[in-house]
Amino acid sequence: MRVLITGGAGFVGARLARTLLRRERLDGRRIEQIVLADQAAAPADLLADRRVQGRVGKLLEHASMLRDEAFDGVFHLASAVSGECEIDFDLGMTSNLDSTRALLDALRHRQGRSGGTAAPAAKFVFSSSIAVFGPDPAYPFPALVGDDTLPTPQTSYGAQKHICEHLIADYTRKGYLDGRAARLVTVTVRPGRPNGAASSFFSGIIREPLAGEEALLPVDPSVAHPVASPQSMVDGLVAVYEASREAFVGRSALNMPGLNVTVQQMLDALAKVAGPRVRALVKPARDERIAGIVANWPRGVTARRATALGIAAEASFEDIVRQYIADNEGHPTALKGLKELA
């Protein structure tokens, strides 16, 4: 089988590709080829695998390939991020809405074009986000946002993701493809450097201390938020792909499970795994702008539909810290703090 991963050179996309290559099979079938489509080149370890083909270009250009090439499945992870979409409305509409629709239309036209017998509808897994949940001032969040919580997005990113969920549901209902939209929670611990995202600190307060660097905490430790590790997110996307159509009943979107955790619990887990001297590298430095943004995010999720598919996040944040440490055993600078202070 042939699989397309958009955003395949990114952090989640590359990890998904490595996971699929290791599994060798998806949905009961041998994986012959994985195409990683992205604006950036895919990591060298992936391109070294003979089953992997990297394609660099704009997403709208990648969509056109779907009209001419048969893919059995697509993981559509490419996306402009929340902050970009607020600053550049057209960028968000093009990257997140038009590009997704172009992918859906390409699959639809391919599906309708196999001379007499209908080609099987391609499976299509879309990375949506819990950003579809508002909060609407007239409709405050429940304590935990669930599959049945009314989405009232209050960012362009959230609106675009939710609109795509409805497009995917309708293309699926019509039989043009077999789509599923997985609402991802915040993925932590991300590798790399702090970025401008308001959620950056959810990784920074673990990653920087483990590297022996100070990290600033812009919010109160009582802030609660659902998180998941990179690997549980990838495993969840694979499980969403492999689930039967019937499991989705009349809807294609579902919440992905998260570990509902407070910042305090994250810091306590860091202390337990890496010791108090590493933990002490996190310094309170309240940032009203970031605190204000985060105050509008869900404090936790439930994920009844995904849980019924056997998908789970970690049971404790310590497991998430340990996953990051295991991922970085080969990168001494990433664990300098752990080695020297623990």
Next chain:
Amino acid sequence: MRVLITGGAGFVGARLARTLLRRERLDGRRIEQIVLADQAAAPADLLADRRVQGRVGKLLEHASMLRDEAFDGVFHLASAVSGECEIDFDLGMTSNLDSTRALLDALRHRQGRSGGTAAPAAKFVFSSSIAVFGPDPAYPFPALVGDDTLPTPQTSYGAQKHICEHLIADYTRKGYLDGRAARLVTVTVRPGRPNGAASSFFSGIIREPLAGEEALLPVDPSVAHPVASPQSMVDGLVAVYEASREAFVGRSALNMPGLNVTVQQMLDALAKVAGPRVRALVKPARDERIAGIVANWPRGVTARRATALGIAAEASFEDIVRQYIADNEGHPTALKGLKELA
């Protein structure tokens, strides 16, 4: 002020135009011009008013005029209907999604283009539909669908309307326009002839007997459904236009009130207003296809947000029958049954 009505030659659009001309004012301002944009020519009585200008063409062409002409407000009523959208997917996507987005973008670009000082955001009232409500087999309807019921559309028409609601909410949040989406219930009694719509009988079982003709009833009299008269729907759209932005809080869509009524209650009202001999012209003729479609429709609505704006449907179906009779006093054939049998 200048007002654009898309679908302005249609049944609801023309009635809205007549209502606005009679009021002379909208939102506290004198109406200087009403442009009726439609694929068909507007009725002669409207075109005879010097304040009215009719424009015949495709909606996507009408959208372009918004870039060059200043409109203070838009009622966007033009739409491909549910049955058409199920048969012709591209037609629905173009007519209901692309055209709406073109209107929104035209208003956005006009708003951003007034050399230094921002032009006030145009008010934009969108005719959405209770077709946004599924039902999803995994999420059965509550007894009454309300503003907070989760929309899980199960038709392309419903999906497109709901997607437009989210576009309008986000363009509004960004300040590009001041949009409101009113989810209309079934309008009855519609004039004219039976059409292919599954909802056609909700008008036919009143209209045909009043004209002295037999009408077939394709569903059980216990079927319940929310309805509103043409005039209460038009008055509601005007009230939605005139409501303050603040009244919508963080959301732009609301359910419009309906009279939650059973077919039996409709028939009883007909008997009371027009007599048993007129009522007797309705003959049971169950149609499994129509009964099956209607079984998936909401059995009633609540409309908390619209009610708070002072919007109301009729209190009894007799009032709706009487409105149809009053509308048709000048059309003897429309009331032939009433005159001869009552």
